[in-house]
Each structure stands twice: as C-alpha cells, then as structure tokens.
Amino acid sequence: MRLTIRTTVAAVAALAAATAATVVASPASAESAGQGHRAAAKKPTATPFALRAWGYSSRIVGGDIPTASGATGFESISCTNKAGLDRTNDLADVALPGLGTISAAATEVWTTRDAGVVSSWARNTIGKVVLSDSPLGTLSLDAVSTTARAYHDGTTFRTSTHTDLAKLTFQPPIGPAQTLPIPTPGQPVTIPGFAKVTIGHSRTPKTKDGARAFANGIKISLLATHTDVRVAHAVAQIGSGVQTALFTGSSYALGGKAAGDVVHLGRNPLLKMPCTGTDGEIQARSLTGLDLGGQVVAGVAKSEQRSDQNGRKAWGFERSSVASIAVTDQLRIEGVVGQVNVARRGEHLRTLTRSTKGTTIGRVIVNGQPQEFPDLGVLEIPGVAKLETAVTQELKNGLAVTALRITLLDGTGAVIDLGNARFQVRRSAR
Incomplete structure (x- = not known):
C-alpha cells in the first residue's frame, strides 16, 4: 500500500x-x-x-x-x-x-x-x-x-x-x-x-x-x-481456472426492505459464486436465527452453492433456505427453499437449460391453522401480510427466484424476501 x-x-x-x-x-x-x-x-x-x-x-x-x-x-x-x-x-x-x-x-x-x-x-x-x-x-x-x-x-x-x-x-x-x-x-x-x-x-x-x-x-x-x-x-x-464458462450468482436466505424502502434489511447469509465455480464442491453459510425487528423473527437460515465445468458441460445451482419465520403471533411459515439450476451443454456450450426445481414452501400457518396457496400463488391474510410464492426473473444466461415474498399489511410498507437465489452461466471468450 x-x-x-x-x-x-x-x-x-x-x-x-x-x-x-x-x-x-x-x-x-x-x-x-x-x-x-x-x-x-x-x-x-x-x-x-x-x-x-x-x-x-x-x-x-x-x-x-x-x-x-x-x-x-x-x-x-x-x-x-x-x-x-x-x-x-x-x-x-x-x-x-x-x-x-x-x-x-x-x-x-x-x-x-x-x-x-x-x-x-x-x-x-x-x-x-x-x-x-x-x-x-x-x-x-x-x-x-x-x-x-x-x-x-x-x-x-x-x-x-x-x-x-x-x-x-x-x-x-x-x-x-x-x-x-x-x-x-x-x-x-x-x-x-x-x-x-x-x-x-x-x-x-x-x-x-x-x-x-x-x-x-x-x-x-x-x-x-x-x-x-x-x-x-x-x-x-x-x-485462474477458466475452461469453457464463467459463473455469476449469489444466494441469501433473507432480504428485503422496511419503512417504505428507507431501511434495507441486507442480504443474509450472503454467498457469492466464484467466477470459475466451486470445482464441484458445495459451499455453504448459515445463521442460527435473526430478529428482523418489531414482531418478525426468523429461524435457521442457510445459503448453498455448487458449480463445475469441463470441455463439454458447465453447470451448477444457488440455493437458500429458511427453517421458519414468525410474523407477529398470527403467521408462521416453515420450510422455505429457493433454488436456481443452470447448465450449458453441447458444442461450445451453446445449449442453455435453467429451472427453479427445488424451490418450495413447506407450511403456512395462520392463527394455528394450516393454509393452502391459491392457484395464482398469492395468499393474503387481511391486516397481516400478503404472501407471493416463486417470484421468478428470467436473466440472460440464467435465472433468479425469490421463494416467498412477504408484504406486511400493517402500514409500514415492509417487504421480506425469503429463499433468494440467482445464477448465470456464460460461455467464456475464445
């Protein structure tokens, strides 16, 4: 220096x-x-x-x-x-x-x-x-x-x-x-x-x-x-380590904003994909629990990633999960997982496949009663929260997903994103 x-x-x-x-x-x-x-x-x-x-x-x-x-x-x-x-x-x-x-x-x-x-x-x-x-x-x-x-x-x-x-x-x-x-x-x-x-x-x-x-x-x-x-x-x-592809991605179990986009909750626990991948090894980071302030408390949160490449294939995933989250004493959600899978195959890795397989919501419990999501994937609990599942964004060379988006209906404008994953696989220059 x-x-x-x-x-x-x-x-x-x-x-x-x-x-x-x-x-x-x-x-x-x-x-x-x-x-x-x-x-x-x-x-x-x-x-x-x-x-x-x-x-x-x-x-x-x-x-x-x-x-x-x-x-x-x-x-x-x-x-x-x-x-x-x-x-x-x-x-x-x-x-x-x-x-x-x-x-x-x-x-x-x-x-x-x-x-x-x-x-x-x-x-x-x-x-x-x-x-x-x-x-x-x-x-x-x-x-x-x-x-x-x-x-x-x-x-x-x-x-x-x-x-x-x-x-x-x-x-x-x-x-x-x-x-x-x-x-x-x-x-x-x-x-x-x-x-x-x-x-x-x-x-x-x-x-x-x-x-x-x-x-x-x-x-x-x-x-x-x-x-x-x-x-x-x-x-x-x-x-070093570039063969046929370059990776870009991240995963974090909890994120969002509160008070009308003034206060950001950060991205926790955050994992970022190395450019050349993880050599087929699973990398993980976890938190035992988070108090998001007010009446929102999350349980164990975990982020994971894995990727690899050779002359014929480049592939990998980003995944994050939250064991449970309680919103006031009325709403509890368990088993939230967001996952994005992307692969490239074939000559010069021209064929791209992507999916959110592995993304899931375990249980939603309102006032002690299990709830089912409507076909449109949006569930509203009046005066408490609106829940949206599998919020997906198609990206060039990849995909992003938020497994569950919680919008609090208490007047604060708070939004909590659970199970966030984003992953792209791009062919390297030749």
Whole structure:
C-alpha cells in the first residue's frame, strides 16, 4: 500500500490525468498504468484468467442516516476472461442526503494484457467531498483518488493499491477553517466531537490460484450520527481456472426492505459464486436465527452453492433456505427453499437449460391453522401480510427466484424476501 500526500490541490479537470501518472511510486509501475489505458482501447481478447473489477465514489454505512446507504458513482466489470475492456461512470455533482456533496467524481474499471502481463484495474477519483454535520461544522476533502490492481506477471499473481489525498479541511461553527494533517495508514485523524478520518485501508490477499486488491480510499466515521462514509472505493480481482464458462450468482436466505424502502434489511447469509465455480464442491453459510425487528423473527437460515465445468458441460445451482419465520403471533411459515439450476451443454456450450426445481414452501400457518396457496400463488391474510410464492426473473444466461415474498399489511410498507437465489452461466471468450 502506497500513500502520496500532495501539498496543493490539483485542478479538478486535471485530476484523472494526475492520478493516472501516480498510480504507484515506481516509474515502471506508472508506465504500466499508462500502457493499461492504451491496451484497453484495443479490441478485447481472450485470456486464461477470470477478471473482475468494481468501484464507487461513496457509500453510507449504518448509523442514523439510512436513506443515503446506496453506492454513488458505481461501475463494474463482472466475471470475464477478456482483456481490453474499459468502463467509466462520471458524476458532476451528487448529494448525500443529510450529509453533504461529492463533486467531479469518476469511477473507471478496465482489463489489460500487455507483454504477457494480464491485469484487472479499478480506480475512483473525486474532485471534492464536503460533509456537513451542522451545527458541528463542515469537513472538506480535496482531490481524492484510489487505484487497485490485481494481475498475473507471467509467473505469479500480484497486487497493488494506491490512495492519494491532497487536502483535509475542517470549518468549525465559529472561527477560521483549519487545515488538518493528512492521516497516515493505520493512524486516523480525529476531529473532537465531529469525525474520525482514516485513509488508505486496503487488503491484498493472494494465493496460487488468484489475487484480489481491495482499497477504501477514505473512511470517515461521523461521531454524532454513528455513520461511516466510505469514499473512493476500488476492487480488482484475477483468478485462474477458466475452461469453457464463467459463473455469476449469489444466494441469501433473507432480504428485503422496511419503512417504505428507507431501511434495507441486507442480504443474509450472503454467498457469492466464484467466477470459475466451486470445482464441484458445495459451499455453504448459515445463521442460527435473526430478529428482523418489531414482531418478525426468523429461524435457521442457510445459503448453498455448487458449480463445475469441463470441455463439454458447465453447470451448477444457488440455493437458500429458511427453517421458519414468525410474523407477529398470527403467521408462521416453515420450510422455505429457493433454488436456481443452470447448465450449458453441447458444442461450445451453446445449449442453455435453467429451472427453479427445488424451490418450495413447506407450511403456512395462520392463527394455528394450516393454509393452502391459491392457484395464482398469492395468499393474503387481511391486516397481516400478503404472501407471493416463486417470484421468478428470467436473466440472460440464467435465472433468479425469490421463494416467498412477504408484504406486511400493517402500514409500514415492509417487504421480506425469503429463499433468494440467482445464477448465470456464460460461455467464456475464445
């Protein structure tokens, strides 16, 4: 992890170019970054590696400001084995509800192949971040950038990350603005009563089969609202094992939203399918129980996945289940399972099959009495909830299902999704 501290604020228009020239400290690495952009402009070509990259400008996590929890300026390259891809998402200005603004932001993700080196890149640059927690003051960050790279140099997997911050300023309610010292990695700067600022948090795990470069440029913990603001996030990933297909998928037993789409319940327990699959092994994650607040309590929740590929077939499934869920003391549902199965077969894996076989609802009990779903798959318990079974979405190269969707009829607008599975199998580039 390298950190560069600038003594002056770069012009916003020149920020992207300046960042590209300082991805890492060594001249060789900087030259590679420039070649990366030139290579990305060429026609995409197949590589033997699975590549992924994504990034965003900001994300609000937890605390008392849930309306701003989404990622801004998000861009990604999903599972691919192609080098030469380049995608960008630009934002002139974006408001962070209840917090402040971000100006002149850009997220770029790209893949390259140059002199036998295959790389996945992600970069986010921001001209200015202004966070106001009035009447406590205003925090400004100028010229923020983060770059992450995961690559194979022809012999082994490697990674690099880089964060750059030009200036950190705090304007108290009374008195002149204060220029604060730039934090060093692992040594945050604290503004008493206002925020703690951490720079350059990164992880770069590597194995013989792949590498991942993860970098949060800046993390700002607002003390009054107990909210974390993550700024300039970048992730790049590379792995071996591509044969004939690439997999994309996820499963989570419980998800949804409450209070009119203001509060999201998250996705738990979440499993994500590796690009090259699980080598035929079942991967699983479980939770012993969840209290979703109010009068909704779920029992054991489990997510599972499995996939494999060879020269003639690529196949797999995503599955999630909930042993039981109680909604108030009137409604109890048992044995919810959502499953998606996708396979490709034949010459060049041209034949695609998909199904939700394995998706099921065990029992629905209302006021102690078992209930049957009507033919249309929608059951309404007046004043309590509306239940929809097997909510299915057909995807390119795959399928998604929610085994049971519960919409509470208590006026809160809460929606709880149980047994969620999503899976796609795409032919790799040749």
